[in-house]
Amino acid sequence: MNQRHVDFLPGAALAVVVMLRPLLEATMARHMALEIPLLFLTGWLVSSRIGQRLTKQIAPWNAYGVPALVYASLAGLLWMMPVALDLAVLNPAIGLLKLFTIVLAGVVVGASWREAGLVIQSFFVFNAVSMLVAGGLLYGQAPDQLCSVYLVGQQAIAGDGLIAWALVILAFWFYAVSRDPMIRGDESSSPANIETQTAPP
């Protein structure tokens, strides 16, 4: 595929998500388990297109990617709260702020992921998984209507969606870890080799 065409991908993905917002925010499950993850992944895609340039630019302020990963965790926490979801749907300015903060989370996490290394990655992966499971169980069990803009019957589906994401993240994580040269003790692929393999052309 032509490189120039591929560069349209993040912008096109973002445009599609933004255009489909009314549809994606029509139910709580789609909003939490589809729109927000799509925005985050779009951000990650953006950072992968920008490549090392962005990583180098933020590096002086982003030791081991920790500030970026803390930012993304807190943004995730904020937009998992029913009161914040209500505001995002009812108030267009806050809806835009949600869009921006989540895409930014994806961008900075994408640009910091490799810098973070296995230990710090693990910390944030398990933090995200436990947050999703806790939120998912809360939404699944709550007897009252939590969001003003979503029916009480949708909460259980949204909760299941969050737990499904937790499982997907865990599965991806175990797959990624199992391939990590540090874990496999693979002598042939030293960190230096990995750098040359993944560096942009």
Added chain:
Amino acid sequence: MSTVQRSAVALLVILALATVAIGYVTRGFGAITTDGARRIDLMKSPKSLPDLPLVNSTGRFIRLSALGAPGKLTLVTLFYAHCETICRVGTSGQSYLQNEIRSRGLAGQIRLLTISFDPRRDTAGTLAEYAHRNRADPELWTVATVARPADLQVMLAAFGVVVLPDEWGGYSHNAALFLVDSRGKLAYAYDVNRPDDALADLLEKRQN
């Protein structure tokens, strides 16, 4: 500055912004739902109600902004007459309150108002039937709706109520039992399932 020092600064800025943002939406870490946030907002500063006309079950007009009177409190619920779910809880709560207010001799001090948010279907006739069915004492319990259907959104916004069409052709909404104080201001939102708590709170306030 070293990278670690700069990163510590970045981290502090991120934590400060997150504390402000999360602190704001949760009203100082006190609420995770809009209903909880509304309760805290009203407790901090009672809210004026918009000046719009309501029409009651006898066809008389009431101004929403003029519910206050010296020494009189009003407990308000929102409903629609065709409701099969949570409005019934609100209705039985108002019935319970009417009985308690009467038996405690508080009829001059606490009044009840039930406002329909379905003005197209809930005409004066429907409301009168509803009032009759629930044995509403017209001196104590007023059943009304917005006189102009165009005012509906303003009325709902004043109470912070969002009405959603549900899967069974009705509506779902975040119900509450609202207190309008003697100045006519929206002063509190009680749990709609606990009119007994609301009454106990009012009696306690009266003593102080």
